[in-house]
Amino acid sequence: MTKISQKDKRLFIFQYGAKAAAKYRNGDCSLYFCPICKLGYDEASAINGELTLEDVPPKSIGGKPILLTCHTCNSCAGHTIDSAIANKNELLNFEKIVTGQIKGIVPSVKLEVGELQVTTLINTQTTFDIKPVNKANPPKTIENYKKHMVDISNGGSNCFEFKLSKTLKYNERYAKIGYLKSAFLILFAWLGYRYAFDPRLNAVRDQIRNPENDIIGTKFWIEDIKENIPSNKIMFSKDPLPMFLIPFHGCFIILPSLGFKDDVYSSLTNFWGKGDKVNMQAEILDSWPNRLQMKLDYAQIGYTSH
Numbered sequence: 001m002t003k004i005s006q007k008d009k010r011l012f013i014f015q016y017g018a019k020a021a022a023k024y025r026n027g028d029c030s031l032y033f034c035p036i037c038k039l040g041y042d043e044a045s046a047i048n049g050e051l052t053l054e055d056v057p058p059k060s061i062g063g064k065p066i067l068l069t070c071h072t073c074n075s076c077a078g079h080t081i082d083s084a085i086a087n088k089n090e091l092l093n094f095e096k097i098v099t100g101q102i103k104g105i106v107p108s109v110k111l112e113v114g115e116l117q118v119t120t121l122i123n124t125q126t127t128f129d130i131k132p133v134n135k136a137n138p139p140k141t142i143e144n145y146k147k148h149m150v151d152i153s154n155g156g157s158n159c160f161e162f163k164l165s166k167t168l169k170y171n172e173r174y175a176k177i178g179y180l181k182s183a184f185l186i187l188f189a190w191l192g193y194r195y196a197f198d199p200r201l202n203a204v205r206d207q208i209r210n211p212e213n214d215i216i217g218t219k220f221w222i223e224d225i226k227e228n229i230p231s232n233k234i235m236f237s238k239d240p241l242p243m244f245l246i247p248f249h250g251c252f253i254i255l256p257s258l259g260f261k262d263d264v265y266s267s268l269t270n271f272w273g274k275g276d277k278v279n280m281q282a283e284i285l286d287s288w289p290n291r292l293q294m295k296l297d298y299a300q301i302g303y304t305s306h
Helices: 006-022 043-048 071-079 081-098 139-153 172-191 199-209 264-272
Strands: 051-056 064-070 105-113 116-123 129-132 163-165 233-239 243-248 251-256 281-287
Touching: 006 043, 006 051, 006 064, 051 071, 051 172, 064 071, 064 172, 071 081, 071 199, 081 105, 081 172, 105 129, 116 139, 129 139, 172 199, 172 233, 172 243, 172 251, 199 251, 251 264
Parallel strands: none
Antiparallel strands: 051 064, 105 116, 105 163, 116 129, 233 243, 233 281, 243 251
């Protein structure tokens, strides 16, 4: 099977998206519009890489390149909200691996044995192996570590206690906004420009582009869900308000429905601000798209209550 080049993939997505945009531009299919900043780009931008392949969700949590965003939007998010997701996911995987919930490899883990501190790699794919990383430790540290292990195996040391730790800094709110971006792009890939460029999504796109600013508050996610959450699904809730729900790591990201005329986030703030218990029911509409579908733009589905 011939592998498609990155350029050819960008061109294919460009043509599909530009054809969808033509519906709103008197048939002009010369431009693809970045779903985040709304700027239009011509075919040359897909060829030279000014339009970039976007992993949805980020590659660090299993995403694949299914659409194009401009280089500016992709790069800015990569250094802020996408990296926050990657660091958070690495810490979650570390916890799952060392507690035996999953098998895997964790690099750059600090091992403390007595007074020794050694940078190690953990590999649990077959057995639970902890190996010092030679390039990350001074030779004297490696020598003392080996001597300590030999003393333990020969019964010459009573110190069997050790501590494993991994330090990664990330901004929790940035990670949430990263999930917001992924949820928005999932719905863009599924529904298209008619959804993404609706005025009710303006604040969402502004929040994605300006993560340092508090634009839509904290009501765009629901967490601490006790029930099992379906993975990789697009869900919709009619009660208490009509809204899309996109699940990520034990939380739901909330996105506006075009069937609700008011600002969903302000309405949720007023609704949940009473402190009452909220019971929600949601239906599964579809799986996350693995390619650009843009169903509203291509009139593949009707749009009523959603």
